[in-house]
Amino acid sequence: MAKRIDVSGLSAYYGSTRAIEDISMTIEPRSVTAFIGPSGCGKSTFLRTLNRMHEVIPGARVEGKVMLDDENLYGANVDPVAVRRSVGMVFQRPNPFPTMSIYDNVVAGLKLAGVKKKSVLDGVVEKSLQGANLWNEVKDRLNKPGAGLSGGQQQRLCIARAIAVEPEVLLMDEPCSALDPISTLAIEDLIGELKSQFTIVIVTHNMQQAARVSDRTAFFNLAGVGQPGKLIELDDTQRIFSNPSVQATEDYISGRFG
Amino acid sequence: MTSASPADARGRTPRRRDSRRGDSIFFNLSRGAGVLLLVVMAAIAGFLTYRSALALGKNEGNFLTTFEWTPDAAKPVFGIAVLTFGTLVSALIAMIIAVPIAVGIALFISHYAPRRIAQPFAYLVDLLAAVPSIVYGLWGVLFLVPHMGGLTSWMDQYLGWTYIFSQSSSGVPPRNLFTVGILLAIMVLPIITAVTREVFRQVPRMHEEAALALGATRWEMIRTAVLPFGRPGIISASMLGLGRALGETIAVATVLSTNSKLTLHLLDPGGGTFAENIALKFNEAQPLGRDALMASGLVLFVITLLVNGAARVIIARRKEYSGAAA
Numbered sequence: 001m002a003k004r005i006d007v008s009g010l011s012a013y014y015g016s017t018r019a020i021e022d023i024s025m026t027i028e029p030r031s032v033t034a035f036i037g038p039s040g041c042g043k044s045t046f047l048r049t050l051n052r053m054h055e056v057i058p059g060a061r062v063e064g065k066v067m068l069d070d071e072n073l074y075g076a077n078v079d080p081v082a083v084r085r086s087v088g089m090v091f092q093r094p095n096p097f098p099t100m101s102i103y104d105n106v107v108a109g110l111k112l113a114g115v116k117k118k119s120v121l122d123g124v125v126e127k128s129l130q131g132a133n134l135w136n137e138v139k140d141r142l143n144k145p146g147a148g149l150s151g152g153q154q155q156r157l158c159i160a161r162a163i164a165v166e167p168e169v170l171l172m173d174e175p176c177s178a179l180d181p182i183s184t185l186a187i188e189d190l191i192g193e194l195k196s197q198f199t200i201v202i203v204t205h206n207m208q209q210a211a212r213v214s215d216r217t218a219f220f221n222l223a224g225v226g227q228p229g230k231l232i233e234l235d236d237t238q239r240i241f242s243n244p245s246v247q248a249t250e251d252y253i254s255g256r257f258g
Numbered sequence: 259m260t261s262a263s264p265a266d267a268r269g270r271t272p273r274r275r276d277s278r279r280g281d282s283i284f285f286n287l288s289r290g291a292g293v294l295l296l297v298v299m300a301a302i303a304g305f306l307t308y309r310s311a312l313a314l315g316k317n318e319g320n321f322l323t324t325f326e327w328t329p330d331a332a333k334p335v336f337g338i339a340v341l342t343f344g345t346l347v348s349a350l351i352a353m354i355i356a357v358p359i360a361v362g363i364a365l366f367i368s369h370y371a372p373r374r375i376a377q378p379f380a381y382l383v384d385l386l387a388a389v390p391s392i393v394y395g396l397w398g399v400l401f402l403v404p405h406m407g408g409l410t411s412w413m414d415q416y417l418g419w420t421y422i423f424s425q426s427s428s429g430v431p432p433r434n435l436f437t438v439g440i441l442l443a444i445m446v447l448p449i450i451t452a453v454t455r456e457v458f459r460q461v462p463r464m465h466e467e468a469a470l471a472l473g474a475t476r477w478e479m480i481r482t483a484v485l486p487f488g489r490p491g492i493i494s495a496s497m498l499g500l501g502r503a504l505g506e507t508i509a510v511a512t513v514l515s516t517n518s519k520l521t522l523h524l525l526d527p528g529g530g531t532f533a534e535n536i537a538l539k540f541n542e543a544q545p546l547g548r549d550a551l552m553a554s555g556l557v558l559f560v561i562t563l564l565v566n567g568a569a570r571v572i573i574a575r576r577k578e579y580s581g582a583a584a
Contacts, residue, residue: 056470058373085473095464099486108482109472158468165472 002029002199003069003168005050010064011228012045012054019045021228023064025218032191032200034210034237037220038252042229043203046220047171050201051087052080068168085113088167092174094154096146096161102129103142105157109165124164132160133190152183159190163198170194172202176209188213207253211241219249306556313549321553327535329550330543336550338557344435344529345558348510349503351439351524352446357496359443360450367451368458369480380455387448395512398441399433403513406432406440410525425525433515435529441513442506446499453498457491458484490573497569504562507533532558 005027012020020042027033035043048054049062052073066073073083096105104111106128107121115121125142129135134156138149146157155175162170172191176184191200191213204210210217218234233246244250314321316334324337363383367376410425410432418424461484469479485492511534515527536551543551 051471053467053471056467081473081475084471089471091464091467091471093464095462095468097465097468097483097486099489108469112469112472112474112478112482161468161472 002197004029004067005169005199005201006067007050008065008067010046010049010062010066012042012049012062013060014057015059017226018228020049020220021230023231025231025234027199027201028216029199030195030197031215032195032202032213033216033218033234034214035201035203035218035220036205036207036210036252037229037232038222039205040225040229041220041222043218043220044173045229046231047173047201047203048089050169050171051089052083053089055080085109085165086167087169087171088162088165090155090158090162090170090172090175093178094151094158096149096154096157098145098147100146101143102138102146102149102157105146106160106164108161113165128160128164129157131163131194132156133186133193134160150183152179152186155179155183155187156190159187159194163194167198169199169201172200174203174205177205184209207241211237217241219244219246219252221248221252303556303559306552306559309549310553310556313546313553316546317550327539327550329547334546334550338532338554340530341532341535341554342557342561344514345504345531345533345561347524348435348438348442348529348531349500351436352442352503353496353500355440355443356447356450356499357492360447360495360499361454361492363447363451364455364458365480365484367455369476369484380452383448383451385448386444387452391445391506391509392512394441394445395509398437398509398513402437402441403431403433406437410434410436414525422522422524424523426521426523427526430527431515432525433513433527434525435514436524438510438513438529438531439524441509442503445506445509446502449502450495450499453495454488454492457488457495461487493569493573497566500565501562504531504558504565505533506531507537510534511537 007026008024010020010023011018023046035047037043045054050066050073052062054060054062062074064074068086072078073087096102097108100108103125106125107115110121110124115124126135126139129138134153137153138144138157146154149157155178159170159175176187179187188209191202194200195215202210202213214237216234217237217240219232219240220229221232222229232248233240233244235244239245240249241253244253313329313336317329317336318333319326319335319337321337323339324335325339327336327340328334329336367380367383371379413423414425465483465487466479469483474482510531514530514534516538521528532554536555539547540551
């Protein structure tokens with residue numbers, strides 16, 4: 001588990017519009033990497049290229065290379081479905097399956113992978129919910145609908161669902177933007193615990209959050225409206241927030257624009 | 259933002275009265291519409307019940323189990339056994355055929371077809387709903403019936419052991435309940451397709467992405483996110499279709515042979531439905547005959563209500579899983 005991501009020369013398009021241009025970066029295993037930058041700079045788009053979710057949008061395509069250890073995710077014989085099994089994702093708004101119980105939500109990925117044995121599933125449910133710090137809150141109502149939980153609990157349920165399939169990488173697209181501060185704190189603590197097992201990439205609009213949870217921070221920016229987003233710099237979080245090497249990063253972090 | 263208090267301080271009447279009057283007008287209009295619906299329903303039920311009671315009092319046979327329909331004979335005898343069986347069976351056949359196909363078409367339009375094909379295709383399906391039922395009836399009797407022979411004898415040969423698909427007489431034109439069922443399936447297809455298609459389109463993108471991000475193929479995504487979310491919609495759509503199948507009159511009357519004998523052999527000519535029976539017999543019926551037909555109409559009314567009620571119960575039972583909370 002936990003693999004290194006090595007991106008080189010990656011551009012992503014929506015139809016003929018280029019959303020991000022020529023991005024190269026290395027993401028270390030068992031670390032948290034945060035993507036920050038103004039709206040529309042392509043950080044979410046870039047995140048979605050890391051598990052080939054970008055291309056589910058009609059007309060969207062990707063150029064370039066994403067290496068997960070020594071496997072190119074965009075190689076000719078690579079099945080995007082298999083990629084998404086090893087690179088999990090948590091979305092901006094909590095999206096547990098509304099028609100499923102808490103239990104069924106957690107095992108949804110395993111069932112897709114063909115695991116049917118009840119004893120295995122039971123074990124995974126407990127382990128994943130423990131891992132997502134949700135077990136104590138829901139252990140007595142596993143058969144209740146997942147949509148009945150609070151927003152923060154739903155988001156932790158989504159994290160449990162994502163880690164239940166034991167992915168190599170966990171992508172999080174602004175996972176706290178729909179949550180209150182206390183739920184946000186719970187998720188941030190959780191991210192700190194999960195990084196011992198997974199490679200975590202998180203997109204956030206909240207710079208304090210990036211500073212709190214991440215080891216490395218990447219700043220994205222765009223030259224202007226309609227221009228593709230670019231990676232400006234990637235460095236240790238501490239450096240980015242104290243002494244970034246690019247002026248634009250410092251301007252953004254100190255609130256001078258964006 | 260301007261505050262309302264300075265105006266109040268100058269002693270002006272705030273403009274709240276007008277908006278309240280608007281509210282009460284709208285409230286009474288909408289309540290009136292609701293009450294009107296109940297009144298109409300009650301009027302239909304009351305009228306049918308009254309006329310039915312007149313007829314049932316003079317019936318010499320058992321209304322529920324009698325096969326014959328001779329209310330205007332010297333000894334009036336009429337029963338709904340044949341009609342109930344024919345109505346339910348033909349509608350059931352229609353649903354068994356139409357619902358899976360409609361769900362398939364709806365999925366194709368909403369999730370598989372490229373947009374430039376999906377749009378005209380959806381329009382084409384909607385167009386099917388605009389064809390008058392007499393046209394379906396004529397098509398049924400002029401095209402479907404003559405071309406059913408191969409299928410019916412095949413079913414007789416290989417499915418005859420099921421009893422219901424065995425033919426007691428061969429070589430007769432298949433103006434039977436099975437053919438009617440197929441025709442009804444085609445007729446209810448567009449409405450079921452249109453409603454389920456809209457429901458499938460409303461599946462939140464985030465649920466579909468949740469499934470895809472877990473490593474679901476497109477079909478698995480549809481199975482995990484789209485179909486469960488659309489389930490209440492599929493049931494509602496089927497009920498709309500079933501309502502049409504149960505009440506379809508002229509197409510059934512055109513296709514079905516007029517000998518209304520009760521037979522469990524669905525491939526044998528004969529059988530009848532409530533609506534078809536009323537349409538065929540109303541013009542020549544005497545007063546008692548008309549009341550008897552009213553009684554059968556009341557039964558159809560009740561059956562439709564029961565079926566819809568059952569559907570409501572099915573939908574409500576899983577309400578907390580409906581996704582309405584999300």
